[in-house]
Amino acid sequence: MTDMLVKLYALPPLEADIAALAAQGIIVRRGLPPEKHLVLEWVAAHFSDYWASECDAAFNRQPPSIWLAVHEGALVGFGCYDTTALGFFGPTGVAESMRGRGTGKALLLACLHAMRDVGYGYAVIGGVGPADFYQRAAGAQVIEDSTPGIYAGLLRRPPASAPESA
Numbered sequence: 001m002t003d004m005l006v007k008l009y010a011l012p013p014l015e016a017d018i019a020a021l022a023a024q025g026i027i028v029r030r031g032l033p034p035e036k037h038l039v040l041e042w043v044a045a046h047f048s049d050y051w052a053s054e055c056d057a058a059f060n061r062q063p064p065s066i067w068l069a070v071h072e073g074a075l076v077g078f079g080c081y082d083t084t085a086l087g088f089f090g091p092t093g094v095a096e097s098m099r100g101r102g103t104g105k106a107l108l109l110a111c112l113h114a115m116r117d118v119g120y121g122y123a124v125i126g127g128v129g130p131a132d133f134y135q136r137a138a139g140a141q142v143i144e145d146s147t148p149g150i151y152a153g154l155l156r157r158p159p160a161s162a163p164e165s166a
Helices: 015-023 033-046 049-059 103-117 131-138
Strands: 003-007 026-030 066-071 074-081 088-094 122-125 141-143
Touching: 003 131, 015 026, 015 103, 026 103, 033 049, 033 066, 033 074, 049 066, 049 074, 049 088, 066 103, 074 103, 088 103, 103 131
Parallel strands: 088 122
Antiparallel strands: 003 122, 003 141, 026 066, 066 074, 074 088
């Protein structure tokens, strides 16, 4: 999976996306430390322990570098930046039942605008899956020869093996 680069000085506006979600009852806001345990549990259950670890790092920044999408008091999505590396966006995810409403785009733009507001000129989206989405939503461009990128050599759980014989 390749990395992508976003020009933060050329971002699309955020307000219309936030307003469209609010009209559907979805609030996008920065995460708060007291809800960290709930977010980490949700991310691990819906995505992966790796992503939960990155969300943990986002909550440990001040201000937290994690944005949440909340619907009727329940978490339905998240987006992070400055977790595994400074200047990187991700991970991000939206509950399957809530996809197709613009939540992922709003979380992406909220994070990218926050990055611009603290002084970044560019953001890297590491190990992208849906490259077309990032290109359309934020004008991201593929960074050539960026695979495997920053996640090369990431520790993995060893595969389950047969018990040793005595």
